[in-house]
Amino acid sequence: MSTHTLHETAALTRRSLRHVLRSPDTVVTTAVMPIAFLLLFVYVFGGAIQAGAGAVAAGSVPGTSYVDYLLPGILLITVATGLAYTAYRLFTDLQGGIVERLRSMPISRAPVLWAHVLTSLAATLVSLAVVVVAALLMGFRSPAGPLAWLAVTGILLLVTLALTWWAVVAGLSARSLDGATAFSYPLIFLPFLSSAFVPTATMPGPVRWFAEHQPVTPVVDSLRALLSGQPVGAEIWVALAWCAGVLVLGQAGAVLLFRRRVG
Amino acid sequence: MSTTTGPAIQVRGLRKSFADVDVLRGVDLLVERGSIYALLGANGAGKTTLVRILSTLLPPDAGTATVCDLDVATRAAQVRGSISLTGQFAAVDEVLTGRENLVLMAQLWHLADPGARADELLEQFSLAEAGGRRVVTWSGGMRRRLDIAMSLTGSPPVVFLDEPTTGLDPQGRLEVWGAVRTLAAAGTTVLLTTQYLEEAEKLADRIAILHRGRVLVEGTLAELRALLPPTTVEYVEKQPTLEEIFLALVGDDPSDAGEHAEDGR
Numbered sequence: 093m094s095t096h097t098l099h100e101t102a103a104l105t106r107r108s109l110r111h112v113l114r115s116p117d118t119v120v121t122t123a124v125m126p127i128a129f130l131l132l133f134v135y136v137f138g139g140a141i142q143a144g145a146g147a148v149a150a151g152s153v154p155g156t157s158y159v160d161y162l163l164p165g166i167l168l169i170t171v172a173t174g175l176a177y178t179a180y181r182l183f184t185d186l187q188g189g190i191v192e193r194l195r196s197m198p199i200s201r202a203p204v205l206w207a208h209v210l211t212s213l214a215a216t217l218v219s220l221a222v223v224v225v226a227a228l229l230m231g232f233r234s235p236a237g238p239l240a241w242l243a244v245t246g247i248l249l250l251v252t253l254a255l256t257w258w259a260v261v262a263g264l265s266a267r268s269l270d271g272a273t274a275f276s277y278p279l280i281f282l283p284f285l286s287s288a289f290v291p292t293a294t295m296p297g298p299v300r301w302f303a304e305h306q307p308v309t310p311v312v313d314s315l316r317a318l319l320s321g322q323p324v325g326a327e328i329w330v331a332l333a334w335c336a337g338v339l340v341l342g343q344a345g346a347v348l349l350f351r352r353r354v355g
Numbered sequence: 356m357s358t359t360t361g362p363a364i365q366v367r368g369l370r371k372s373f374a375d376v377d378v379l380r381g382v383d384l385l386v387e388r389g390s391i392y393a394l395l396g397a398n399g400a401g402k403t404t405l406v407r408i409l410s411t412l413l414p415p416d417a418g419t420a421t422v423c424d425l426d427v428a429t430r431a432a433q434v435r436g437s438i439s440l441t442g443q444f445a446a447v448d449e450v451l452t453g454r455e456n457l458v459l460m461a462q463l464w465h466l467a468d469p470g471a472r473a474d475e476l477l478e479q480f481s482l483a484e485a486g487g488r489r490v491v492t493w494s495g496g497m498r499r500r501l502d503i504a505m506s507l508t509g510s511p512p513v514v515f516l517d518e519p520t521t522g523l524d525p526q527g528r529l530e531v532w533g534a535v536r537t538l539a540a541a542g543t544t545v546l547l548t549t550q551y552l553e554e555a556e557k558l559a560d561r562i563a564i565l566h567r568g569r570v571l572v573e574g575t576l577a578e579l580r581a582l583l584p585p586t587t588v589e590y591v592e593k594q595p596t597l598e599e600i601f602l603a604l605v606g607d608d609p610s611d612a613g614e615h616a617e618d619g620r
Binding site (some may be wrong): 197259 | 410411412432433436438439441442444445446448449450451454459462463464465489505506509
């Protein structure tokens with residue numbers, strides 16, 4: 093990257109961060125649904141889930157509560173809801189002619205995309221922090237040290253980056269605003285079919301097979317191990333491999349679409 | 356910016372098709388430096404396609420086009436340094452203030468003092484007062500003027516305005532016309548497209564009528580007038596146009612375009 097490209101990326105990122113700052117509701121809405129899920133599952137379903145799957149769910153690590161068990165999955169849902177806004181911002185830029193204007197200017201192409209990607213990372217990080225604070229208020233406690241927290245942040249950022257490219261694909265290929273944001277719904281739903289809410293051992297055959305072989309489970313298990321101060325097993329490598337795969341595919345698709353649509 | 360003295364825009368035998376529709380079917384055009392040139396045509400005549408090719412957004416199928424002696428197909432990057440495009444819909448960032456929009460442009464042009472350039476442009480387009488407000492609160496005419504101001508941030512010698520007044524109220528249209536005249540007075544070459552005959556008549560030094568992908572006629576207004584049979588003299592009671600009535604009632608003519616409001620037809 094030349095210094096010109098960096099300068100342009102910085103200018104465009106500042107612009108799109110302003111969008112986030114000036115509509116703090118986007119950060120709040122991103123956090124509201126995950127927090128609602130937290131409340132629902134901790135205070136409404138939590139008792140039943142613990143009674144049913146008790147020993148396996150909350151009891152895997154003695155002394156932890158259901159909110160501790162739940163948080164990793166909720167954080168992934170937070171990432172997914174935040175990405176809808178990334179697709180939304182890109183889509184409105186394309187519709188509003190901003191991208192067209194930038195194309196006819198003597199600047200590089202990459203910063204136009206990277207500004208959205210960097211903003212997505214920053215906005216998601218803030219929403220994640222809000223959700224963690226809410227969880228703390230609801231009794232979430234973690235013995236994790238700074239290194240483990242750093243690893244948790246790193247994994248969440250990697251997941252966000254990987255999925256952001258899919259948000260870019262959605263924003264570039266959508267025909268309507270609803271189409272641009274709809275891609276996040278399956279992502280929000282996916283944690284329900286994983287070890288995020290209940291242990292996969294409680295699920296019937298085919299569902300269990302799916303839950304154990306989809307990417308959310310190893311990511312959630314790794315985050316949970318890190319947050320509860322447990323040693324991380326082989327699942328972290330499975331998680332990282334999934335992230336890398338989703339990232340490479342998504343970025344390739346996004347760049348290809350961007351070239352075709354924007355040049 | 357350019358040291359040569361050829362025409363600002365030269366187009367020869369330009370063709371472009373989409374799927375099986377021939378949008379441009381051999382267009383020739385010559386625009387002198389520092390002039391205002393109007394491309395007049397109905398919807399679908401190929402105006403926007405021509406402007407998009409000239410501003411390097413679309414590659415032509417055949418023919419050549421140069422801007423400031425630079426071929427748009429082979430030297431697109433250099434062409435982008437000498438032009439600016441203002442599209443059909445104001446491409447301004449509504450979330451930002453007017454000044455922030457201009458500062459962003461100045462940063463992307465790598466100007467030494469983006470803030471100073473932004474203030475200068477706000478002043479030039481009579482937007483200084485509103486500069487600190489978010490654009491979402493601005494009127495259509497103001498947004499259009501900001502749009503044009505943003506295009507001019509890097510002081511390009513050639514400016515493309517694609518239907519700059521479509522969708523504006525009469526007041527907004529006069530504001531934009533004033534801005535275009537200011538531009539040309541400063542030596543900038545302006546190529547604008549329009550479907551309003553009056554706009555071409557009022558603004559342009561030369562006019563080309565584009566019809567179904569071809570230039571039907573081209574020349575100054577006087578030359579185009581001469582194409583038709585000599586004027587027959589009829590006595591018509593002069594009624595004020597609705598526009599004159601509207602503007603007389605509304606009253607507050609924009610300072611830079613006010614004197615043209617009374618021109619009538």
